[in-house]
Amino acid sequence: MIWEDGKxxxxxxxxxxxxxxxxKPNFDKVIRFHDLRHTNATLLLSHGVDFxxxxxxxGHFDINTTLNIYxxxxxxMQKDATTKLNEILHGGN
Numbered sequence: 399m400i401w402e403d404g405k406x407x408x409x410x411x412x413x414x415x416x417x418x419x420x421x422k423p424n425f426d427k428v429i430r431f432h433d434l435r436h437t438n439a440t441l442l443l444s445h446g447v448d449f450x451x452x453x454x455x456x457g458h459f460d461i462n463t464t465l466n467i468y469x470x471x472x473x474x475m476q477k478d479a480t481t482k483l484n485e486i487l488h489g490g491n
Contacts, residue, residue: 439468444475 399407416431435456442452453464 436468436470439464440470440472443469444472 401407413431416429420427420429439452439456442455443449449461449464449469452469453461456464456468458464458468
């Protein structure tokens with residue numbers, strides 16, 4: 399990658415910059431810049447975005463990478479699944 403002026407961007411530039419940003423407000427959790435990709439996938443999944451769209455956004459060749467590594471099921475998603483199943487079983491949609 400290069401900057402607009404044509405200079406080379408160091409591979410770890412964004413990771414180092416992200417760590418500096420987290421240190422300023424005395425943020426006490428360890429979050430890697432790369433973790434934002436996992437968060438991106440999980441947030442999109444929890445809002446019903448199709449897996450193929452998420453796969454494309456993340457640039458994964460294999461959908462299994464998106465499904466098995468990058469998308470995580472959270473408590474709200476579990477609750478939503480339970481609610482939907484209840485609706486189905488009790489005469490809902």
